[in-house]
Amino acid sequence: MIRENQKIFNTAQIFLDILIFVFSMSDAFYLRFFNYNGPHIQIDFYLKISIIAIPVYLLIFNYFQLYESYRSKRLMLEISRIIKANALGIILIVIISFLFKEVNISRLVILIFGVINTSLMILSRIILRKALRYFRSKGYNIKRMLIIGYNDLSVNFVERIVSNRNLGYYVAGFLSDKFKDYDSAGYKNPIPYRGRIEDMEKVLAEEAIDEVVVALEYDQYDYLTDIIEACEKSGTKVSIIPFYTKYLPARPHIDEVEGLPVINIRHIPLDNLLNNWMKRLFDFFASFFIIILLSPLLVFTAICVKATSPGPILYKQERVGLNKKNFMMYKFRSMRVATDDSDKTAWTTKDDPRKTKFGVFIRKYSIDELPQLFNVWNGTMSLVGPRPEIPYHVYNFKEEIPLYMVKHQVRPGITGWAQVNGFRGDTSIKGRIEHDIFYIENWSFLFDIKILVMTVFKGLVSKSE
Secondary structure (H helix, E strand, O other): OHHHHHHHHHHHHHHHHHHHHHHHHHHHHHHHHOOOOOOOOOHHHHHHHHHHHHHHHHHHHHHOOOOOOOOOOOHHHHHHHHHHHHHHHHHHHHHHHHHOOOOOOOHHHHHHHHHHHHHHHHHHHHHHHHHHHHHHHOOOOOEEEEEEOOOHHHHHHHHHHHHOHHHOEEEEEEEOOOOOOHHHHOOOOOOOEEEOHHHHHHHHHHHOOOEEEEOOOHHHHHHHHHHHHHHHHHOOEEEEOOOOHHHOOOOOEEEEEOOEEEEEOOOOHHHOHHHHHHHHHHHHHHHHHHHHHOHHHHHHHHHHHHHHOOOOOEEEEEEEOHHHOEEEEEEEOOEOOOOOOHHHOOOOOOOOOOEOHHHHHHHHOOHHHOOHHHHHHHOOOEEEOOOOOOHHHHHHHHHHOOOHHHHHHOOOEEEOHHHHOOOOOOOOHHHHHHHHHHHHHOOOHHHHHHHHHHHHHHOOOOOOO
């Protein structure tokens, strides 16, 4: 019954999306040409495009997994997929109009359509989610779940399920050959003990179980084959929580090697050759353009640095970059030339007495960072990425901070997700690394653009670098 209901929900959502599509196109046309008496393409052409575009639109939505169960899908993830799918769909509509050799199609109509269609589709899913959660909280549309294994992992999982009735799960019980006393485990939401694992087929038949969740300990995996066979025999969905789940990210990536699935503990989108080259090409041309654009400022700053204090114009410091390889990072010199090696171990503080007067100014507005554009151009850095550290700090931090060295799996950047969120200079290393790893695991070209835009509005102000 649950599976049939899911099909009904999916079918209803598809028909609702079609109605929203047609309404959005019609509404966009009338908003654009209401009280407009000039020559324009009539609405029948836009509806003709809609008839052709709707099936492909639905395929795009299906590709973005927008017709799957709402139970465990995050709302923000679904909204982002709707936006991406509609953006791709708008491109499709433009292509279709050119195939019809109609160059006079109103771009404003298409733009208005995109805004209305995206907004209504998001709104419809929010309303549907709230409606489903309301009915589930009242006991309707509930999935009966059986837990295989009793341990800290399964207890934690059940507590999360029980604490959120909106998910629509009812835990019918658990099977375990290692039953522990509930009180000693400190379990606050007791569920029925249904017997040993060998009793599984009997329980599946008697309890009308919709889903089985397997949470076995490492020495119990011999049971796994029999469990899966029993579930497939009864047509019951089975999910596995591996005993090593604490080492997995929230969204693990699975590769395939000659037909053998391989779980990546940390998925890095920039390992993809196409993504890597796209980012590198953007860095190369963007840095070259910015260097040309800012050349008067670069020359002026170089003259002022030389005129206001003795020493070289550029300050070169060894940093650790991609694949843990050292490189020389460039800055305009903002401090007096050091007579010792203190710059290789110490961070600059806000009121550092070594700063020159002109150095204070260029550091305040991050003008001293501009020579790093040449690092970006030659490939040792990127416009966006984790900030590189000096070898001394890398050596210390890798022993003290978990996951610190992960940042060296991508090119370091002039700005990054940590920096636009306030982690600059002498701030929390732990917070900085958390943001760096989030960036590494969730990289996209649009994410880079977002960070660059945030950098422009928030400023590249460094407190102590």
